[in-house]
Amino acid sequence: MMEEKKLSDIRAMVKSHERPARTGRKLGEEVFFRSLMNIASVLIVGVMGIILLSIFYKGVSTFSWSMLLEDMGSGFYLNRGGGIKNAIIGSLYLSLSATLLALLVGLACALCMNVYLVRHRRILNAARFLLDLIWGVPSIIYGAFGFSLMVFFGIKTSLLAGIITVTLFILPIMIRAIDEVMKTVPAGLSESVLSMGSTRSELSYKVYLRQCFPGIVTAVLLAFGRAIGDAASVLYVTGESARTPTSLMDNVTTLPVAIYNQINSPHAATQDKAYASAFILTLVILAISLLSRYISKRYQKYRIY
Amino acid sequence: MNISSHRRTRDRVVTVLTYAAMVFVLLLPFALFVGLAVKSDLLFREHSLGDLLFSSVWRPSSGEFGFKPFIVGSVYVTLLAMLISCPICLLSAIHITQYAPTRVAKVVTTAIDILAGIPSVVYGVWGMVGVVPFVGKIAGWCGIQSNGYSILAGGIVLSIMVVPFILNILMEIYRTIPRELTEVSLSLGATRWETIRDVLNRKALPGILAAFGFGFARAFGETMAVLMVVGNVVKIPEGLFDPGYPLPALIANSFGELGSIPEIESALMFAALILLVVVLIFNATLRWLIIKAERY
Numbered sequence: 001m002m003e004e005k006k007l008s009d010i011r012a013m014v015k016s017h018e019r020p021a022r023t024g025r026k027l028g029e030e031v032f033f034r035s036l037m038n039i040a041s042v043l044i045v046g047v048m049g050i051i052l053l054s055i056f057y058k059g060v061s062t063f064s065w066s067m068l069l070e071d072m073g074s075g076f077y078l079n080r081g082g083g084i085k086n087a088i089i090g091s092l093y094l095s096l097s098a099t100l101l102a103l104l105v106g107l108a109c110a111l112c113m114n115v116y117l118v119r120h121r122r123i124l125n126a127a128r129f130l131l132d133l134i135w136g137v138p139s140i141i142y143g144a145f146g147f148s149l150m151v152f153f154g155i156k157t158s159l160l161a162g163i164i165t166v167t168l169f170i171l172p173i174m175i176r177a178i179d180e181v182m183k184t185v186p187a188g189l190s191e192s193v194l195s196m197g198s199t200r201s202e203l204s205y206k207v208y209l210r211q212c213f214p215g216i217v218t219a220v221l222l223a224f225g226r227a228i229g230d231a232a233s234v235l236y237v238t239g240e241s242a243r244t245p246t247s248l249m250d251n252v253t254t255l256p257v258a259i260y261n262q263i264n265s266p267h268a269a270t271q272d273k274a275y276a277s278a279f280i281l282t283l284v285i286l287a288i289s290l291l292s293r294y295i296s297k298r299y300q301k302y303r304i305y
Numbered sequence: 306m307n308i309s310s311h312r313r314t315r316d317r318v319v320t321v322l323t324y325a326a327m328v329f330v331l332l333l334p335f336a337l338f339v340g341l342a343v344k345s346d347l348l349f350r351e352h353s354l355g356d357l358l359f360s361s362v363w364r365p366s367s368g369e370f371g372f373k374p375f376i377v378g379s380v381y382v383t384l385l386a387m388l389i390s391c392p393i394c395l396l397s398a399i400h401i402t403q404y405a406p407t408r409v410a411k412v413v414t415t416a417i418d419i420l421a422g423i424p425s426v427v428y429g430v431w432g433m434v435g436v437v438p439f440v441g442k443i444a445g446w447c448g449i450q451s452n453g454y455s456i457l458a459g460g461i462v463l464s465i466m467v468v469p470f471i472l473n474i475l476m477e478i479y480r481t482i483p484r485e486l487t488e489v490s491l492s493l494g495a496t497r498w499e500t501i502r503d504v505l506n507r508k509a510l511p512g513i514l515a516a517f518g519f520g521f522a523r524a525f526g527e528t529m530a531v532l533m534v535v536g537n538v539v540k541i542p543e544g545l546f547d548p549g550y551p552l553p554a555l556i557a558n559s560f561g562e563l564g565s566i567p568e569i570e571s572a573l574m575f576a577a578l579i580l581l582v583v584v585l586i587f588n589a590t591l592r593w594l595i596i597k598a599e600r601y
Binding site: 029039044045054104108111129145149171225231274 | 312313315316319320322323324325326327330331333334336337340341343344392393394396397399400401404405409412413416417418419420422423424425426427428429430431433434435465468472496497498499519522523525526527528529533553556557560573574577580584585587588589592
């Protein structure tokens with residue numbers, strides 16, 4: 001008991017020393033900037049709240065379950081009824097397959113950097129430099145590139161073209177996220193595994209994969225969130241369709257593009273559906289973000305080291 | 306070597322595939338550049354680079370392609386966004402890393418995570434519902450005719466979108482400053498604020514500038530949300546309440562309608578190329594500066 005009191009006394013003393021000198025200008029300056037900082041943080045949280053509230057408010061009042069169950073049908077943007085089932089399914093197809101493809105390539109790339117190239121500092125730095133460069137490339141450029149790629153290979157606008165474009169777009173995001181996690185794997189782990197006689201590929205796909213599993217899941221969900229929310233990259237490679245896609249060569253309308261088209265419609269009822277669709281998309285994104293927090297916490301315990 | 310042949314072949318195959326993936330990814334930036342450059346070649350047969358960049362006449366139907374209004378529009382909207390969001394991000398980053406109790410810091414970082422996740426289109430919808438009428442009202446008070454679709458509206462929406470991006474980099478920078486610097490400064494009798502102002506900020510300055518630069522590059526290429534609120538009129542904006550037409554919006558808006566005419570398609574690819582080059586130059590320079598700064 002005695003001890004504890006002493007400790008709190010000391011804390012109080014330290015705290016009082018940390019306080020600013022209580023003389024005119026010095027104090028005034030600190031108080032001024034501290035209140036500015038508080039305002040800045042409150043502003044950020046407040047704006048987040050306002051955005052979510054207004055999307056939810058507008059969305060809940062215009063939402064109906066039938067929207068989830070009906071295809072658009074012809075004349076959707078001309079206020080002839082219909083839902084957004086095909087857009088939701090199309091978006092899911094598109095982003096799930098793009099995420100899977102990007103995971104296959106991205107995982108290999110991140111492993112290559114962290115397991116195979118780890119001793120070649122120069123090559124590794126150059127590779128990370130290039131990756132950082134494309135990490136910042138905006139999605140509309142992938143859209144334009146995907147379009148010219150499509151023309152080059154003679155593919156028509158389709159789900160397939162969309163998948164390829166979105167894969168390229170989320171690849172740098174995925175690799176960077178996985179790479180960040182793999183960098184933290186202690187060198188001792190790989191040294192001991194190698195010294196036990198395992199090959200580098202076994203080290204990669206048996207040890208690294210398991211050790212970094214939570215991080216990889218987070219990276220996948222991050223990339224998936226980007227893929228499902230992005231409109232600019234798929235605007236002109238997937239074409240438009242009012243029906244649920246049944247094959248890779250079908251045209252497909254994605255949810256973000258549907259929202260964009262709906263809100264630009266002259267009919268108020270169709271614009272209302274845009275609010276509801278934006279609400280659905282936001283819910284999906286929030287769910288993904290929650291899920292990724294939960295999973296990365298839950299699987300932390302299965303790591304090796 | 307005492308490895309079974311089965312394991313050895315499997316190792317070889319996996320290794321080759323792994324390297325192939327790496328090479329594929331590393332070729333991507335070059336592929337992007339070459340792909341867009343080849344496509345915009347058609348435009349260069351009849352126009353010089355200077356003409357394209359500095360002429361403000363945009364009449365695609367009669368073969369006149371001046372990109373100046375779009376470039377200027379992009380720069381204005383992006384600068385506006387940076388003017389709004391940079392000070393806020395800097396203040397908030399110092400607040401979160403230096404002053405705020407853990408719980409408050411957690412609330413703010415969660416808010417940032419949510420902001421980072423919201424898709425561009427949703428920002429656009431919110432901009433059309435919330436920001437545009439608001440800007441229209443302000444214009445009315447100032448006695449200017451405007452329906453609210455303006456570079457100011459674009460700048461406001463964009464400034465919110467880049468906050469998580471800039472703030473995350475800034476927080477990382479403040480967190481990696483060695484603790485000893487703070488301790489030494491405090492023990493010499495400086496107040497908390499003096500420590501931040503004269504020690505931490507000075508140490509963090511190159512990082513702060515780099516964060517702003519990355520933010521600029523990021524904002525420069527943002528498409529959908531800006532496209533939805535900025536008005537899209539081909540004209541060099543003269544005031545905050547004038548509509549503008551940034552480069553990404555041009556690409557997104559006219560692909561569908563004009564994609565069939567080769568010269569216009571080529572012009573759009575050139576627009577994408579300008580964007581790509583600007584973003585790449587920004588990112589490359591800043592990375593290089595950071596590497597330099599780390600070394601010394």
